[in-house]
Amino acid sequence: MWSTARLIAAGDTVILWLTRELVQHLVVTPGKDFNSKFGHYRHSDLVGLPYGSKLGSRTGRGFIHILRPTPELWTMALPHRTQILYIADISLVVSYLDIRRGSRVIEAGTGSGSFSHSVARSIGPSGHLWSYEFHEARAKKAREEFAQHGMSDIVTLTHQNVCKDGFNLTDAADSVFLDLPAPWDAVEHAKQALRKDRPTRICCFSPCMEQVLRTVSALNDAGFSDITMYETLVRSHDVGQVPVLQSITEVADKLKKGEEVREIKRLRQIAGGQRSHQNPHGEKRKRDEDSEMNEQEDAPVGEAEDSGSGKRLKTDDDMGTWTPSRDVDVSRNLDDPSTHILRAGASIPAAPTAKISVSKATSEVRGHTSYLTFATLLPPMPPAPLEDDAPSQGPQST
Amino acid sequence: MSAPSPVIVPQFSTRTLTIQSGNTILLRLPNGEAKAVKTEKNSTVSLGRLGVFYANELIGEPFGRTYDIVDKKLKLLPPRTLAEVEDTDATNELINDGEFVQPLTLEEIQTLKQSGAHASEIIKMQIEQHANYSLKTEYSKEKYKKRKEAKYSKIFTTIDPTLFNVCEHWFRKDQTRIRDIRIDALSQILNMANIRPGGRYLAVDDASGLIVSGILERMGGDGRLLTICNTDSPPAYPVTVNMNFTNETVAVLSSLNWATAEPGHTPLVAPVDVPADQIKSDRQKTRLNKRKAALDLLNTTREELFAGEFDALIVASDYEPFSILEKLVPYLTGSASIVVQSPYAQILSDLHAKLRALPEYLGPSLTEVWLRRYQVLPGRTHPTMNTSGTGSFILHAIKVYTFFVWL
Numbered sequence: 043m044w045s046t047a048r049l050i051a052a053g054d055t056v057i058l059w060l061t062r063e064l065v066q067h068l069v070v071t072p073g074k075d076f077n078s079k080f081g082h083y084r085h086s087d088l089v090g091l092p093y094g095s096k097l098g099s100r101t102g103r104g105f106i107h108i109l110r111p112t113p114e115l116w117t118m119a120l121p122h123r124t125q126i127l128y129i130a131d132i133s134l135v136v137s138y139l140d141i142r143r144g145s146r147v148i149e150a151g152t153g154s155g156s157f158s159h160s161v162a163r164s165i166g167p168s169g170h171l172w173s174y175e176f177h178e179a180r181a182k183k184a185r186e187e188f189a190q191h192g193m194s195d196i197v198t199l200t201h202q203n204v205c206k207d208g209f210n211l212t213d214a215a216d217s218v219f220l221d222l223p224a225p226w227d228a229v230e231h232a233k234q235a236l237r238k239d240r241p242t243r244i245c246c247f248s249p250c251m252e253q254v255l256r257t258v259s260a261l262n263d264a265g266f267s268d269i270t271m272y273e274t275l276v277r278s279h280d281v282g283q284v285p286v287l288q289s290i291t292e293v294a295d296k297l298k299k300g301e302e303v304r305e306i307k308r309l310r311q312i313a314g315g316q317r318s319h320q321n322p323h324g325e326k327r328k329r330d331e332d333s334e335m336n337e338q339e340d341a342p343v344g345e346a347e348d349s350g351s352g353k354r355l356k357t358d359d360d361m362g363t364w365t366p367s368r369d370v371d372v373s374r375n376l377d378d379p380s381t382h383i384l385r386a387g388a389s390i391p392a393a394p395t396a397k398i399s400v401s402k403a404t405s406e407v408r409g410h411t412s413y414l415t416f417a418t419l420l421p422p423m424p425p426a427p428l429e430d431d432a433p434s435q436g437p438q439s440t
Numbered sequence: 441m442s443a444p445s446p447v448i449v450p451q452f453s454t455r456t457l458t459i460q461s462g463n464t465i466l467l468r469l470p471n472g473e474a475k476a477v478k479t480e481k482n483s484t485v486s487l488g489r490l491g492v493f494y495a496n497e498l499i500g501e502p503f504g505r506t507y508d509i510v511d512k513k514l515k516l517l518p519p520r521t522l523a524e525v526e527d528t529d530a531t532n533e534l535i536n537d538g539e540f541v542q543p544l545t546l547e548e549i550q551t552l553k554q555s556g557a558h559a560s561e562i563i564k565m566q567i568e569q570h571a572n573y574s575l576k577t578e579y580s581k582e583k584y585k586k587r588k589e590a591k592y593s594k595i596f597t598t599i600d601p602t603l604f605n606v607c608e609h610w611f612r613k614d615q616t617r618i619r620d621i622r623i624d625a626l627s628q629i630l631n632m633a634n635i636r637p638g639g640r641y642l643a644v645d646d647a648s649g650l651i652v653s654g655i656l657e658r659m660g661g662d663g664r665l666l667t668i669c670n671t672d673s674p675p676a677y678p679v680t681v682n683m684n685f686t687n688e689t690v691a692v693l694s695s696l697n698w699a700t701a702e703p704g705h706t707p708l709v710a711p712v713d714v715p716a717d718q719i720k721s722d723r724q725k726t727r728l729n730k731r732k733a734a735l736d737l738l739n740t741t742r743e744e745l746f747a748g749e750f751d752a753l754i755v756a757s758d759y760e761p762f763s764i765l766e767k768l769v770p771y772l773t774g775s776a777s778i779v780v781q782s783p784y785a786q787i788l789s790d791l792h793a794k795l796r797a798l799p800e801y802l803g804p805s806l807t808e809v810w811l812r813r814y815q816v817l818p819g820r821t822h823p824t825m826n827t828s829g830t831g832s833f834i835l836h837a838i839k840v841y842t843f844f845v846w847l
Contacts, residue, residue, distance in 0.1 A: 048749070059802060059838075092841060093774045094774020095843075096842070130809070134627050140604070142603075164658060168452055168637070262521055274811045278805065399786065401789040403808070420519050
């Protein structure tokens with residue numbers, strides 16, 4: 043398959059990792075250029091670099107990583123000709139179908155070749171993949187791609203409609219993978235292509251339940267057993283770091299301080315009222331005083347959350363100096379209520395000194411790909427002694 | 441279109457095609473559970489309630505067949521097919537809970553069993569005597585028969601020891617011993633790590649050898665696998681026993697421990713270069729030779745690790761994952777995959793936060809696996825009612841070189 047050498051050579055297919063969302067592929071062709079918003083590069087710059095290198099742009103702005111292709115990276119970078127299979131489905135199918143070194147596998151259709159690359163990797167040069175594609179242009183593209191990736195010895199690609207014309211194989215394959223609109227039409231052909239000297243397996247990949255039901259009954263009629271069905275997905279998680287969560291004790295303290303402030307204000311108002319009674323011209327002054335008080339009162343309580351999150355943005359160094367002083371503040375506040383108004387904001391945050399890592403599933407995810415219907419074909423029963431033993435004696439047929 | 445006719449190289453297999461003497465194989469019992477038994481030539485296999493039979497009857501048989509135990513002998517049965525159940529108008533309208541419906545007593549059933557009556561006969565009698573059987577829907581009748589079969593039948597099926605089946609067995613049996621690694625997680629780990637024949641891999645497997653089993657199977661006896669363990673002697677990796685690997689398959693595996701994997705450490709071993717005149721007996725000589733061979737193996741394995749250029753690192757360990765990566769990632773080649781598994785998202789979130797700050801780890805991602813199995817029966821297809829809640833979490837990153845190539 044792809045190069046296993048340490049260093050990149052001319053003619054190698056390489057993966058360019060621009061960002062996690064932007065992964066591309068390239069055949070290293072000296073003389074050509076690669077230009078993107080991540081910089082300008084000459085293909086010849088890549089030759090001789092070890093795989094896994096970080097390469098700076100010729101313009102001095104931007105960089106890219108050059109990776110060795112794997113079927114998984116190829117799935118991220120490949121040119122889509124059809125809807126493709128992703129790692130969750132591919133990996134489960136490979137396991138269930140018992141695909142490993144030396145396995146002989148059939149797939150139909152080839153599509154964009156996402157599954158083909160994964161199978162070719164797993165079976166290696168001693169295995170074989172027969173791949174069938176009924177769309178001529180897609181078959182041609184896939185054949186070119188397989189040749190480019192050094193898979194021509196492992197993969198035989200045939201342009202053929204397997205539902206109509208079958209696989210042209212008898213007792214040859216260990217497993218069959220059908221990604222077709224009407225897999226039930228290919229089930230009998232698949233049975234013929236599967237070998238009969240060992241348990242062999244089939245997987246039909248269909249997005250709709252109606253397809254599953256027809257496939258199940260076709261598999262049952264053809265003598266497959268252990269028919270089962272799975273659905274699998276990958277749930278990506280976003281990882282973040284948040285400060286250690288604040289205790290509600292601190293919130294309660296804050297509220298209590300608010301109460302005290304209001305009480306002081308109330309008492310002052312009463313006192314002021316008595317003053318204004320004595321001095322009828324003091325009305326304006328009182329309103330000023332009032333609005334001042336309002337600001338003072340609201341500041342610590344209303345902005346508590348903001349000041350808390352402001353603290354969260356502080357660097358670790360700031361936090362380090364913060365921790366010890368916090369306790370001092372709190373105790374002083376308790377002793378001396380007069381400092382509350384000025385200190386409340388500062389003493390709130392119970393400074394988040396430590397951070398915790400958290401993760402949650404990404405908000406928008408793939409909810410369904412396809413149903414994976416699996417079945418097994420067992421070697422036929424030996425004919426001899428069981429002939430006279432009517433199989434209807436088995437309890438399963440009672 | 442002419443038949444494709446590729447040149448086919450002889451097929452390699454990690455296990456034998458048929459059941460052999462000395463295998464540890466899994467049997468599916470009527471209640472759906474799997475049991476591991478050893479098929480030693482000329483021995484008997486005991487399946488508890490199901491009875492006993494001679495192992496020789498299974499030796500040489502292909503996997504996946506179903507047998508009935510009749511008088512200590514195995515009777516081969518055809519594979520079970522999906523029975524079409526015809527729907528009727530019956531409902532449970534007239535069936536009440538707690539009603540006395542089964543006049544056949546436990547003692548009578550015991551007597552029947554002792555008389556050697558076949559399970560199908562007992563079930564038939566129970567159905568005949570059942571007061572409300574005819575009122576049941578066809579689906580309900582089917583379920584009733586299934587339940588009785590699980591109780592009385594002596595039928596079992598040999599399970600092909602594929603990675604899928606072995607993983608499923610261990611997951612059901614004791615999922616904590618395999619660190620909650622469900623088959624979908626294992627499959628993704630092997631694909632993400634790009635395991636292939638001919639590759640060179642580093643692994644830390646505290647999951648009873650499930651990871652090692654998967655890697656060995658995908659390598660197919662070609663390449664190299666070094667594992668680092670926490671024990672003095674090479675680890676047992678019990679899951680590999682169920683895989684029934686050939687010697688050739690296992691030959692690619694060597695192990696070091698966390699002490700011998702340190703470049704600065706000189707393992708303390710008894711002297712092996714004893715002058716010839718001090719060797720007193722043949723026994724001593726054999727012992728010395730053995731010790732020397734073990735030391736040589738240890739030294740070459742260490743050299744191999746320290747020479748680096750491994751293609752992937754797979755970690756499923758009880759130890760702090762970042763300390764493992766710090767130690768082993770330097771031995772990976774550029775563009776190598778790093779895959780870390782944990783039953784807990786928190787542990788991998790912490791690791792993710794650390795890796796994100798380090799330029800040698802490209803694109804760290806944290807994913808959780810999700811799998812749903814369906815019951816597929818004609819007219820009765822739905823997701824299974826009970827299923828596993830978790831199959832574990834996976835962190836993947838790519839090792840890249842930190843030096844920056846300026847042009």
